[in-house]
Amino acid sequence: MALQQIVEQTVAGLGYDLVEIERSAGGLLRITIDLMWAPPADGGEVQATGQFVTVEDCEKVTRQLQFALEVEGVDYKRLEVSSPGIDRLLRNEQDFTRFEGEVIDITLKEPLGAAAGGQVAANRKKFRGTLERVPAGGWQIVWSDEPPVKPGQRVSKKRVPAPLQALGFTLDELREARLAPIVDFKGRGARPGAAG
Known part of the structure; x- marks a missing residue:
């Protein structure tokens, strides 16, 4: 089974979205996960959930991936599972x-x-x-x-934005x-x- 498929199945099986798989020098395998998301069923306005991936989420995925990758014989030296961060990449x-x-x-x-x-x-x-x-x-x-208004800066009421x-x-x-x-x-x- 291909690495992409192993990781996607494992991450989705635990209830997360796979954002990115990255292989780096020295055998580092970096997996980025996010919480599952589905568009509103009624076609209404999209609402932010305010929930984020926690350290516990990353630990849970790491343990399961270590097992799955070992069973499939995937070669890597170190596994790193993380959230997409505040500057999350938009891909699709x-x-x-x-x-x-x-x-x-x-x-x-x-x-x-x-x-x-x-x-x-x-x-x-x-x-x-x-x-x-x-x-x-x-x-x-x-x-x-x-330019944004600096804290404490006075803005003229006549100023046209x-x-x-x-x-x-x-x-x-x-x-x-x-x-x-x-x-x-x-x-x-x-x-x-x-x-x-």
Whole structure:
């Protein structure tokens, strides 16, 4: 049985999605897993679950994979099982559907060229914005080139915000797409109903 098939069956059997298999120098076999996800049955809006892969999840998959790989005689020196992290790679249509409405980073295979209409540099290939589904089918990223407001900075009420821009794309036009690694170090927000 092929490595891909062994790993997919083992990971799916434990109730996880296989994100990536990577073989590195020195015999390292790196497996990336995520929690199972299915689109809403009623076709409604996609909701974030707020659940993440834990260390215990990785340990459970590691133990089962060690057994399965030994039985199948797969050669490796070290096995590493991990979560996709906050900058998770988006690889297929299901990933894009799952993370619709999230901020993502995309890199195009080819620069925009003259199709940009003059608002975006013709040689630009990298964008960060909100992932949206286009009604006609396909995807777009929506962003503003306005710099973010720094904490404590005063903003004039007369200031006109930069316009939003949108770029439609197909998965074939992408070199890479990832969730944007945005971290809020301020901690949890105030609890509802708590006195300020």
